[in-house]
Amino acid sequence: MQLANYLFFTTQCDAALAFYTACGLGHVTTLVRHGEQGIPVASEAMRGKVMHARFEGPGVLFFASDNHHAEPMRGSAHMLIIDDRTTTDALFAKLADGGKVTTPLAVQPWGTYYGKLTDRFGVQWMLNCES
Incomplete structure (x- = not known):
């Protein structure tokens, strides 16, 4: 599955x-x-x-x-788990272009380097880097 x-x-x-x-x-x-x-x-x-x-x-x-009757994107996000900060920073910047950053990339209280954004098409992305 x-x-x-x-x-x-x-x-x-x-x-x-x-x-x-x-x-x-x-x-x-x-x-x-x-x-x-x-x-x-x-x-x-x-x-x-x-x-x-x-x-x-x-x-x-x-x-x-x-889809002519598509509803606006909501309630779901793609989570990308990435193994290095350089790649995380670059991808986050590309996806954020024309979109809205809702959580800037930073080391979060749970210990990972994480950020969240909604891209220019309304799709939510969460990028998480554990290293």
Whole structure:
């Protein structure tokens, strides 16, 4: 068994996946669009938008799509466990670009180097470095 998150965007899935690729998290390994391969569209506005995507990188797996009735992101966060501060700092800065830092990176009372942010697409990320 493996747990993987599924992110729902309204119409920004392509941009979000390109952003996560540019941040160095991985890349899209599967991509199907609304209206392709005989797949019906809920509305013409959704034609060509992402119906299903699989995103993978070292230690990263999630799925994503555009969905005309997607609710705003809330109540969940991706937690990335990283083994060095340099990588943690660099990735945190990339993900925070255009987003909002809610907990700046710092050594926390529980002893780890940790920070939390909401990226420009409304996805929450928590980065944790134990070294």
